[in-house]
Amino acid sequence: MINESKLSFEQGPIRPPNEARSLLLRVTRNCPWNQCLFCSVYKEQKFSLRGAEEIKKDIQTARDIADDIKALSWKMGQSGLITNSIISRILSNHNYSYSYQSVALWLYYGTGECFLQDADNFIIKTKDFVDILKFLREKFPDLKRVTTYSRSRTVSRKSLEEMKEIKEAGLDRVHIGLESGCDPVLKFVKKGVTADRHIDAGRKVIDSGMSLSEYIMPGLGGKAMWKEHAVETARVLNQINPHYIRLRSLRVPVHAPLYQKLVSGEFKMLTDDQVVEEIKLFIETLDNNITSTVTSDHIMNLLEEIKGKLPEEKANMLNVIKKYQDLPKSDRIIYMIGRRGGAYSSTEDLYQDQTTYDKIKKLVLEVSAKGPDEIERFINEMADQYV
Numbered sequence: 001m002i003n004e005s006k007l008s009f010e011q012g013p014i015r016p017p018n019e020a021r022s023l024l025l026r027v028t029r030n031c032p033w034n035q036c037l038f039c040s041v042y043k044e045q046k047f048s049l050r051g052a053e054e055i056k057k058d059i060q061t062a063r064d065i066a067d068d069i070k071a072l073s074w075k076m077g078q079s080g081l082i083t084n085s086i087i088s089r090i091l092s093n094h095n096y097s098y099s100y101q102s103v104a105l106w107l108y109y110g111t112g113e114c115f116l117q118d119a120d121n122f123i124i125k126t127k128d129f130v131d132i133l134k135f136l137r138e139k140f141p142d143l144k145r146v147t148t149y150s151r152s153r154t155v156s157r158k159s160l161e162e163m164k165e166i167k168e169a170g171l172d173r174v175h176i177g178l179e180s181g182c183d184p185v186l187k188f189v190k191k192g193v194t195a196d197r198h199i200d201a202g203r204k205v206i207d208s209g210m211s212l213s214e215y216i217m218p219g220l221g222g223k224a225m226w227k228e229h230a231v232e233t234a235r236v237l238n239q240i241n242p243h244y245i246r247l248r249s250l251r252v253p254v255h256a257p258l259y260q261k262l263v264s265g266e267f268k269m270l271t272d273d274q275v276v277e278e279i280k281l282f283i284e285t286l287d288n289n290i291t292s293t294v295t296s297d298h299i300m301n302l303l304e305e306i307k308g309k310l311p312e313e314k315a316n317m318l319n320v321i322k323k324y325q326d327l328p329k330s331d332r333i334i335y336m337i338g339r340r341g342g343a344y345s346s347t348e349d350l351y352q353d354q355t356t357y358d359k360i361k362k363l364v365l366e367v368s369a370k371g372p373d374e375i376e377r378f379i380n381e382m383a384d385q386y387v
């Protein structure tokens, strides 16, 4: 007899922040490109495709686990609902596999959303992708949304007809790491794609009827190319008009190849204040006829309130930046530390809690007393804890 609590299926290491409550299923392993200088996620890992039958077996396993959890709920007198008592029982008992626990949490959150991992799933043959998606929709007919990551270069190789077939089979949204719309920046960081390809891929996703989420990376142009990076990225997005523009500011992990260029001085990071100035220029350059929603839901972003629907909320976003830039330098430093330490999520928070403000102010004085560059080093170290 099968012990359902031991059942497991494969999951990859990452997902976008807004997919934290989605069911995660691994469709390919790692990244077929794996060369972007700023990225350390899959650097030691080899890309591989997974066979359609293997993936369908994982989907079936996820289904069996979900059914078993519902049966457990009935047995515990919870009428099939995934309540706190069901969750604590499953999470506190190590006899339940990680997959079992992750399906239980997904049912508990009740999002009905599913994210297909890893980095570039449009690399799968269209016929196989369609087969996998149809099977997923058949086994989980109540899914509200199915999404995946992919690279612009890979998406642009599919025909519009193929993209429509994939949409028809059940894929709703594609997350693309656009990062920059500036060709020299894209070349420098080895993104393996040009601005034109980004536009072509983005338009194709939209024309197929899928929703498009484009990630951009403030700071990626460094001190040498920040202006071109801001202006060209906005220019490319003006031509795509994606549903979502998501900000994910650059941090450079030690294992990312860009770190060596940072050490050698070939790449110079912007300070937090300079990144804010770059984002201001970027938002100012976005056309008033695009209708994307901007989000700043990544922990690496200093100002998570830069969010809103274009064009009507553009002024609000610029106002968030102005409020930050109008702060005295000493308060901007306090905010940076409070934000990186998890105490603040808005510049408004600065003056809500005098005790926290005073504590950080004292800390700033102590760190600054050690030397002229110490406070910047300290802030960078705090920000890097998230990479």
Ligand code: SF4
Pocket (backbone or CB within 6 Å): 031, 032, 033, 034, 035, 036, 039, 040, 041, 042, 119, 151, 177
């Ligand atoms: S395409 Fe994405 S996952 Fe692959 S190396 Fe570049 S940033 Fe990393």
